[in-house]
Amino acid sequence: MTAELVRGQNHPLSQVRLTIRVSAGVPVLVGATLGDENGTVHGSPWVAHPGAPAPPGVEVSRQAVAEHRLAVDLDALPEAVHRVGVFLALPTGSAGPPRFGAVAAPHTTVESHDGTELACYTLTGLDTETAVIALELYRRQGAWKVRAMGQGYATGLPALLADQGLQDAGELAAAIQHTTAHTSAPFSLQAVHDAPAPQDSSAHGAPGPTGPYAPDRREHPEPAPSCEAQNPYDPQAPGAAPRATGAPVDYTHPRRPHSAPQPPPPASAAAGDRPAPPVAGDAVGWSVEERLYNQVWGMFEDLARSAAAYRSAVEFADSRLEKELDQVLADPRGRLGTEGDAAREAAHSRRAQLVDQARAAFDRDLAQLTAESDVVEPALSPAYARWDNPVWHGYRVPTEPPMALRLGDLHLPESVPLRIPMLVRLPLEQGLWFDSGPEASADGFPDPAELRHLAMEAAVALAARLLAVHPPGDFALHVIDPAGDGAAALGTLTRSGALAAPSATGAAGVAEVLERLTRRVDLVQMALRAGTPEALPADLDTARQLLIINDFPHGFDERAVTRLRYLADEGPGVGVHLLLVADRGDAAAYGPLLDPLWRSLLRLTPVCDDHLADPWVGHAWTYEPSLVPPGSQIVQHVLTEVARARTKRK
Structure with missing residues (x-):
């Protein structure tokens, strides 16, 4: 039975050798982008289009026609490829329609090599778009799926390719349009069983993850492979056999030594019904x-x-x-x-x-x-794990900081039993704010005092996690508690010795801490700009600093507020981070003066609240803070180990 997809829906693929049919009603050009695990396309050889040598496992049409057939062999794709995006574009410089909204909705069908229809998708709702990503084939947990995309671009193919990460998107789009306009040879999907096998090669390198949510490449014993020198799509790359234009699709995997493609394993036919068992760490990465x-x-x-x-x-x-x-x-x-x-x-x-x-x-x-x-x-490691994870019972002080940190959990109304860890990269790029106001609870928390206490407990649990996942001496903690209302929640930090100095209280204490951290930011900035970090004063603590402020803005005058805004803007770049526990309503007297401060902070809540959005669809996700289980002494145990390691280091 064919799966009729709607926009955003995915469907498992039970076959690896596929034919994708496109019916547009008017002549269109069709191609495919090959991306890494983040969808990034690393140059023009990663784009299958008319007039270019086809990458292994992909064959596209050579001209703009109303009916297209694309051949794809997922097993023949290089290991670096995790996503295949099928795109449609209207030819330029012709008398054709100016936009997709002026023609019938294009229809796409994904078939197995024997002609069985697996999924179909009609691209409805298009208007001013002149280029659109119709389908995406993507790999998850070793199995492939197809997703209905329908992501259109009014400014055409250059914008589509640029959105995939291509630096020369405009030039490539112009070349594609030019080649299509001057190509008249009919397209024929040739048989693939007689395709010659290229020579085996094991030199193909997988490009590292890039993009706004991809981790940076970190220092590891193995050297990073060079995409430029070992591009798996470059016909001149080591191990890549030269291929003439119009030749049949080569379905032989470049790493396989045999001369003919092997049939898919028997289990693959039932992949849609019995997905592969999940495996922890089954994703691309350097560690x-x-x-x-x-x-x-x-x-x-x-x-x-x-x-x-x-x-x-x-x-x-x-x-x-x-x-x-x-x-x-x-x-x-x-x-x-x-x-x-x-x-x-x-x-x-x-x-x-x-x-x-x-x-x-x-x-x-x-x-x-x-x-x-x-x-x-x-x-998960301690930096990623919940406080009830057994990994904390075998805690050992780390020798290097982690790449990310868990701030809590996220879920949707339709998926309440499933929690997705909310991970953010380290070092923190913005300050954090636990909202202790009544708007922090969607149900209207009955006791404001209890809500503020929960907010402070959540802040302490997060500070304890930051201390625990950094090497001893690499992270320092400061607390401003003007009225002393957070003493109970801070008890865990003080008893374990994790908080070296007492909490700053009163207006004088607030001014002293802010002045000291502001001076540190100024000195480090000047030293870095001058390229003379060795000139920093010997008594300056160069470790990363976390400043917890309870019950803001109580105890803050205008000068202190100005310094706090300066720390929020300039501090993260030189290792000074903020963690506020505050009710925004208490700062209403400052008017719009503090609006930039609130906008610069990542708002968290001490109770469940649906105020966070994802970067793909924009759902309202319910955030749940990462709290210590009631009665657990795990944080006390972990912080005691941290304090002991810091003492030994001194």
């Missing part, structure tokens, strides 16, 4: 830590897109029901009597069937992600 980080972000994205597909299907079913009911009411003969009742009942039945199908697909994805979470959570 186990980085692979787990990328895997968590992959789970986050998959859940966001699956939920978007489900919600979109429900909205479509509702709109279809409303339209059908309007049609019944518009006919006077159908408003009354059994005929009208039957029509309304049939409309509701069709709506329920569509919703049930969408829910079944979403539940399938949710079950897979839950199974993945069950193996990933126990494998």
Whole structure:
């Protein structure tokens, strides 16, 4: 049965040798971008388009026509490729339609090599777009899926390619359009069983992750491979066989020594019904830590897109029901009597069937992600793990800082049992703010004092985690508590010795701490700009600093507020970070003066609240802070180890 996809929905692929048919009604050019695990396309050889040697495993049409057939062999793709984006673009400089909204919606179908239809998607809702990513084939947990994209670009193919990370997007788009306009040879999908096998090669390097959410390349014993020298798509790269234009698709994997492609394993035919068992760390990365980080972000994205597909299907079913009911009411003969009742009942039945199908697909994805979470959570390091994870009981003080930190958990209303770790990169690029105001609780927390206490406990738990995951002496902690209201929550830090100096109280204490940290920021900035870090005073603590401020803005005058804003803006760049516990309503007297401060901080809540959005779909995710289980002494144990290691280091 063919899966009819809606925008954002994905579907598992039970075959690896595929044919993608595109029917557009008017001549269009079709190509494919090959991306790494983050979707980044590393240069023009990563784009399959007319007039260029086809990458291994991909064959596209040579001209702009109304009907296209693309051949793809997922097993033949180089290991660096994790995503294949199929794009459509209207030819330029022709008398054709100026935009996709002026023609019938293009239709795409994914078939197996024997012609069995696996999935289809109609690109509805297009308007001013002249280029669009229709489908995305992507690899997760060793299995491939297809996702309906429908992501259009009004400014055409240059914008589409630039969004994939190409530096020379404009030049490549112009070359594609020019080649298509001057190509008249008909396209034929040749047989692939007789394709010659290229020589085996093991020199292909996988490009490292890039992009706004991808980790930086860190120092590791193995050298980073050079994408330029070992580009798997470069016909002149080591191990890549030269290929003439118009030759059949080479479905032989470049790493395989045999001369003919092997048939897919028997289990692959049932991959859609029995997905591969999840494995912790099954993602690209230079270390186990980085692979787990990328895997968590992959789970986050998959859940966001699956939920978007489900919600979109429900909205479509509702709109279809409303339209059908309007049609019944518009006919006077159908408003009354059994005929009208039957029509309304049939409309509701069709709506329920569509919703049930969408829910079944979403539940399938949710079950897979839950199974993945069950193996990933126990494998997480302390920086990524919840406080109830057994990894904390075997805690050892680290010798180097982690690449990311867990701030809490995220979930959607449709996936309440499944929590996705909220990971942020270190060092922190912005300050943090635990909102202790009444708006922090969607249900209206009954006791404001208790809410403020919970906010301070959440801040202390986060500070303890930061201390625990850094080497001894690499992270220092300061606390401003003007009225002393946070003494109970701070007890864990003071008893363990993690808080070297007492909390600053009163206006004088606030001024002294802020002046000291402001001086540190100024000195480090000047030394770095001058290139003379050795000129820093000997008594200056060069470790990263975290300043916890409880009950802001109490105890702050205008001068202190100005210094705090300076620390929020300039501090993160030189290792000074803020963690505020505050009710924004208490600072209303300052008016718009503090608006830039609140905007510069990442808002967190001490109780569950749906105020965070993902970067892909924009869902409102419910945030849940990472708190210590009631009665647990694990934080006290961990901080005692931290204090002991710091003492030995001195």
